[in-house]
Amino acid sequence: LTYDYATVRYNAETGIQSQVNTYSYTGNSEDMAEDLSISRINNNVIITGISQIIIDNTVAHSYISTLSLDWGSEMLSDPIIPNNFSLYQNYPNPFNPSTSIKFDLSSASMVKLAIYDMLGRQVDVLVNQHLDAGAHNISFSAGNLASGIYFYRLETTSFSDVKKMTLVK
Numbered sequence: 001l002t003y004d005y006a007t008v009r010y011n012a013e014t015g016i017q018s019q020v021n022t023y024s025y026t027g028n029s030e031d032m033a034e035d036l037s038i039s040r041i042n043n044n045v046i047i048t049g050i051s052q053i054i055i056d057n058t059v060a061h062s063y064i065s066t067l068s069l070d071w072g073s074e075m076l077s078d079p080i081i082p083n084n085f086s087l088y089q090n091y092p093n094p095f096n097p098s099t100s101i102k103f104d105l106s107s108a109s110m111v112k113l114a115i116y117d118m119l120g121r122q123v124d125v126l127v128n129q130h131l132d133a134g135a136h137n138i139s140f141s142a143g144n145l146a147s148g149i150y151f152y153r154l155e156t157t158s159f160s161d162v163k164k165m166t167l168v169k
Helices: none
Strands: 005-010 017-023 031-038 045-051 063-069 075-078 098-105 109-116 122-131 134-141 148-155 160-167
Touching: 005 031, 098 109, 122 134
Parallel strands: none
Antiparallel strands: 005 017, 031 045, 045 063, 075 134, 098 134, 109 122, 109 148, 148 160
């Protein structure tokens, strides 16, 4: 059994879950959050904890990690059910520092919407949860990222698409 941790964000007005961020150093490591704080400057959630490095089934020294989650995004949903799964180009593009990403789900699905850098490293997860069918729109704030080209990928059980976006600061 290995441990990972997650933070869950809820809409304060509706109580509906709007974002989940998970942390796992590797698939078979023990990752434990020990402290959490919220930045007064930008409302980022800062988590510190312990992650084990496991190499060839032997546990190496553990280290303290700090993870900063930028929760400058909010998702809105429209209950009108579209005919197809779709991922749309973000708007505006290029953007600074926030943009809107729209996608359609023709049926309820487990959905992951993640942001990747040019090297294919995941830099943020905007959605990682089961969503109802409908049109969805999430705003993404990239205040903690450097200028450059990024990709966003929508994955469901039956659909996957990638789009490119440009952050200009």
